[in-house]
Amino acid sequence: MEIEEGYLATGDSLQTISFSYRVGTATVGRIVPEVAEAIFECLVEEFMPQPTNEDWKSIAEGFQHRWNFPNCLGAIDGKHVVIQAPPNSSSYFYNYKGTFSIVLFAVVDAYYRFRVIDVGY
Known part of the structure; x- marks a missing residue:
């Protein structure tokens, strides 16, 4: 989660984030979209619910x-x-x-x- 927070807070490249946290760029490249998807799935219904017919x-x-x-x-x-x-x-x-x-x-x-x-x- 800390890697995702670093990415979202700074907007730095995946390579810069990988240097900051001493992990591979490919690892960061997998972590960032997975965590972003998990955050989206947890919050989407509360903040952007699918409109109903009503x-x-x-x-x-x-x-x-x-x-x-x-x-x-x-x-x-x-x-x-x-x-x-x-x-x-x-x-x-x-x-x-x-x-x-x-x-x-x-x-x-x-x-x-x-x-x-x-x-x-």
Whole structure:
């Protein structure tokens, strides 16, 4: 867990983390996604539950009531969030705008509450 915390807290490369904890890069490469998946599985239902049929109806009613926009289940947008390039990341996070970024994709309801979030590259 300490390796995962180090990775999440710093955003350092797997190689840098492996040097810090004196384990192989391949080992860190296995630990990080496994622990991230376990954390996700434990927290997803509490913080990002799968919408039920009633939730979808409520979301559609919200768009109808607030914006007079019928049958809408969400507003979708994406954004390149500018970041400082992690050490040794080369061009991994380099985007077409000439900056380093990570992509945020989200769906919100009529009241700007996040319903779906995906952060990646």
